[in-house]
Amino acid sequence: MSLLTCRGLSRRVLRDVDLDVAPGERVGLLGESGAGKTTLLRALLALEEPDAGTVACRGRAVRPGPARRLRWYRRLVQHVPQDPATTLDPRARVRELVALPVHRLGTPEERRRAGELVEEALDLVGLPADRRAARPGELSGGQAQRVAIARALVLRPRLLLADEPVSGLDLPLRELVLETLRTVSEQRGTALLLVSHDVAAVAALCGRTLVLSQGRLVEDAPTRELLTAPRHPAARALVEAVPVLP
Template sequence: MSGPLLKVTKLTKEFPLKGGLFSGHTASVHAVDGVDFHVDRGETLGLVGESGCGKSTTGRCVLRLIEPSSGEIHFEGKDVRALKADELRILRRDIQIIFQDPYASLNPRMNVGAIVGEALIIHQLTKTRRQFEERVVELLETVGLRADHMGRYPNEFSGGQRQRIGIARALAVEPKLIICDEPVSALDVSIQAQVINLLEDLQEKFGLAYLFIAHDLAVVEHISKRIAVMYLGRIVEMASAHELYASPRHPYTEALLSAVPIPDPKVKRQRVRLSGEVPNPISPPTGCHFHTRCPIAQFPLCKTEPPPLKQSADGHWVACHFR
C-alpha cells in the first residue's frame, strides 16, 4: 500500500479536572495539543521531550488506550477513531505496545507462557495446545529467552528479562507497528544497549515500524531514522536523526542536545541553560508555549501567535517564528 503506515493529524487530548466530590468540571490538563506526524513502514520515529510533555499520552491515543479529544488517526488508511470495539480488536493485531515499567506491566499471577500466549488465545491464532506451546517457545527464543522459562513467574526474572517478555508478548500477534513507550528507561545502561540491539534486530527480521518514545536523546539517536521533539504537548521540531543532532533549529532542541554528555573529554560543548520552569499544562502559555523560557523570543509576536510547524529545509520541520 502507498502512503505512510500511520498518520496522525491535529491530535489533541485534554484531561478534565474536578474541584471536589460534588463539583463539576473546573479545568483541563492540555496533555497533547495539535500534534501532526507520520510513521512509514519499517522505520523508527523517535518521540522525545521532558517528562510530562505528552509523549506517552500521544502513543496511547494512537492505540486508543486513551480516547483522543480531537484529531485524526489513520492506520493503513483506516480511521482509527471511527472503529467500533470488534474492529478495534482486529486493528490491535497490527499495533502493539511495549510499556515502560517491566515490573508493573506483567501480571504477577500469570506465568510467562500465559503472559506471552494470552494474545494467541484472544485472537485465536493457534488451534491446539501443542501449536500454542510451540509458538510461545518460538517467541521466547526470538527475544533471547529459553523454553524452560515458560513455567516461571515475572518475579523470578531481572528487569531486562522482564522487558524481553514484554517484547515477546508484543510480537505474538505479528504486528506491523509497535509503540515503544520508554522501553529502556527503567533498565541499567548495559541492559539498555542489549534491549535496543534486540529491537533493531527484530525490526530488520520482521519489517517492524516503531514509534519510539523516550527522554534519553542518546538512545533515540541510535535507534531512530527520524526524530520529533515535543514541548508541552506540541511538536516543535522534526527531522532525520542525523540532521537534528548535527543542526538543531529550535531553541528548545538546542538546549536538550547541549545537556547530552559527550564521552570525549577533548570535545567541549556550550551549555544552553533555560530560565524558569516548564509551565503548568492546566494553563499553558498563549502563543508559542516555549516563549516563557526562550532566549530568542520577541514580543508581542511569540506571546500571541503560535508558530506553525513549517519546513525549513528538506525534511526538517521547525515551529519557530525566527528559525
C-alpha cells in the same frame, strides 16, 4: 501509504499534532517531562478519545471503542510498556503471558499453533530456555522487558509503540533491550515508534526523530541532522543535555 497517521490531534496538553510512521520505519519521539508524550501515546493506542483530530492505521480510522471493534488494530499495533512488572500477571508463567494475545486476538489456526508462536517470539528476544517457565517475580528487569517485547511480537504486528523501554535499566541490560528491538525491526520489518526522553536510545535505533514540546511537534528531522544541528530551542536543550565523554 503511511502505516500510522495522526492529523490535527489535540488532547489535554497536545495541540494540533501531525505524525506519520511508514511501514518498517523506526521513529523516535523525544520530549521533556510534561511535553505530552504519554497523552499522545494513549491516543495512538486508542485508549483515549482526542478532543480534536484523527488517528488512522493504513487509512482506516482508529477510535476508542469495544475490544471487538478494535481487534484488527490490536493485531497490527502493539505496545511495549515502560514498566513491564505492572503489566505481567505475577501468578502466570512466562509462556502463558506471551500467549495471551494469541488467545485474545488470534485466529483459530493461530490459537492451535500458540505454543509454536510463543517459542518463536521468545527465541527472537533471546530469553533463555530456563526462564520460560518462570513467573515475573523470578525475572530480572531486563528479562521482564524481553517478555513484554515477546508478548507484543507474538502475533507479528506491523508496528511497536515502545514507551521508554530502557528507562531504569543498567547499561548492559539497556544495550540488550535496544539490540532486541533493532533485531526485531530488521528481521521482521516491524516499524517502531520509540517514545522517550532519552536522546542516546533514540539515536541508537531511529533514523528519524520528532521533538514534542509543550504539546506541539516542534521538530521532525533525520536523527543525525537533529543531533548535529537542532533548530528548535527545545530540541537543542535535549541534545545539549546528553553527557559527552572527555
